[in-house]
Amino acid sequence: MSELYESQRAMRAMRKAAMQRGVIAILDLGSSKVGCLILRFDGMEHITDPDGVTSLAGQSGFRVIGSATTRSRGIEFGEISSMVEAERAIRTALQSAQRLANVRVDHVIACFSGGAPRSYGLTGQIDVENQMVSEQDIAQVLASCDVPDYGIGREVLHAQPVNFALDHRSGLLDPRGQIGQRLSTDMHMLTVDQKVIHDLAYCVKRCDLELAGVASSPYVAGLASLVEDEQELGAACIDMGGGTTSISIFMKKHMIFADTVCLGGDHVTRDISMGLQVPFATAERIKTRNGGLMATGMDDRDMIEVGGETGDWEHDRRTVSRTELIGIMRPRVEEILEEVRARLDAAGFDHLPSQQIVLTGGASQVPGMDTLASRILGQQVRLGRPLRIHRLPQAYSGPSCSALVGLSLFGASPQDEWWDFEMPLERYGQKSLRRALRWFKENW
């Protein structure tokens, strides 16, 4: 744990350095596409109004100066399956984004959905040292959380305090400066397979880049596509990607649960490909152009040209009706949504005060998805698109880029991970001089 803590702090320092330099790359490693944005941080001056409120409520001190997506290679279920191929995909995306930005980036923040993320709720409790809660007390209480045994070969990706309680007052966001006896905290911890992070770090390193941050894509997709009151009142973001469908539940502006279902749009395509005996690319084309989930009266007359280039006239001139296509797609989508339902139930989503569900991601664009989802997941379902960020190209404003946009927000906004808080004194170890300096600083 402490090793991870150190590495996360190192990444945090690197991110700060990148912000100082003003350019950072955002990399979304998806199973169907690899997206890259290059952000420039100009400081807040040029967009901050003297009146205070600006467009985007001033939450973006950055703008997008380069963007590229490429077909994903060597990535399956949100995990890197072939290092060389994945590295090529990253290189392709980065090079075209760099060419567009005309600037060289050295730091990259990446997100992925795989690695079987698992959520843990942690609690910690301490006695406040001198009546008033100081930063050091918060560090102590965070460090006092009893970490469950999450298994060998797993690594903590996110560890965020979601709630502080002081004596009998719960629901505090920032207890600093308040007076009380016992400080307790609830922390949400997300672990993923170590191998996935290591593969990612290795790939990024092979591209001569430095990894300045890692995030889980359900989290960042939620950041981008949930609006503020949904994040506050409780909502689930379901990011339906190519290889995985990831779920994140937000409450009080903090993620409290994340999970991934290893089923996605590619499975639908594969079903079409197998069912219609067509190549994968053709199946993808048929899915995106003619796909649907809800049957209508004229589906039987709506014939779809399958096409083909085998040279066999009969085979290349086949047509299928839309009914058949819906008949292939719908069971798979239902399966995905039922799996999501099961995960949400397991997480206790139905106990939340508000049960808003936001569907985003590329696979959520199938017509009829919201109707089908509301039958399975509950009535409060909407299709979400990511927030607008400064100078984001129009092509990247669709739901398939919500993880990319969310990762930009994640990289740009101040973060509340455990390692972003002050370090508890014990961790300084034998650095007694620094302790003495701290003591001086606090007392004078």
Add this chain to the structure above:
Amino acid sequence: MRPIKTPRAFRNDPAPSRWSYRFMRVMLSPVLRRMVFFGIPAAICVGTGAIYFSDLDRRDAISAAVQDMYRSVIERPEFMVKVIAIHGASPALDMDIREVMPVELPVSQFDLDLQEIYGAITELDPVAEARIHVKQGGTLKIDVVERVPAYLWRNGDSLEVLDASGSFVRFAVSRVDYPDLPLIVGQGADKQIAQARTLLAAARPIADRIRGLSYVGQRRWDVVLKNDQTILLPEKNPVQAFERVLVLDQTQDLLSRNISAIDMRLAQRPTLRLAQPTELDLLNTTQKSAETNDQ
């Protein structure tokens, strides 16, 4: 035969090779970019220029060529000045001006230094004012205003002609050349020419009797009349004193008496100096004394 290896150009791979990726990243680094797109081209340009111009012959050739081009433009006939036209100068002054002119005709307008010409002309003493224009058609027009002789000044051995402001016009050979000019004598008289003018103006009633003005000791004026009479004027208010003399002359015929000098230097005590009595006077005097003795 089918080649075993697919040529790179036919491989359907959008990914950049490792080396092209690295090369691009290196080329995007700011220092190198500046170096490649600005530093090296600038160095090449400057270097070639420096090498080319380090040879003296080339530099000379280039400057000569530039000079030739310049001359060929400014020496077009449209720009040449061929004639000097002088207005308002007497023939002698005209000659003088042409002599002192610092340019040789024909000359290009661009080579004319009008300031220098102006300086040369106004340095000539008889010239009071000069205006110089370059006229269309290659004429240098010089308008001269000559100084008008107003006084003749005997200064030591030399006889000089002065204009109304006391500036030197020319030397005169003899008084006879300028019989109508009033004569002024005495060192420093040219500085006080304004006083002399007022005195002469005041002396208009006896203008025919005045021989000249004499500036004595660089401080006061004497008016010298034709019959060797002298009117000594004070330093202050000489005109007033002179007018008193004129009034005395009008009322009592002062100047026609046998007086050699009227000293007005002390205003309270004008003094007359009698001239040497003539034989006739002596005779009159003795007759009168004899008559008184008889009585």
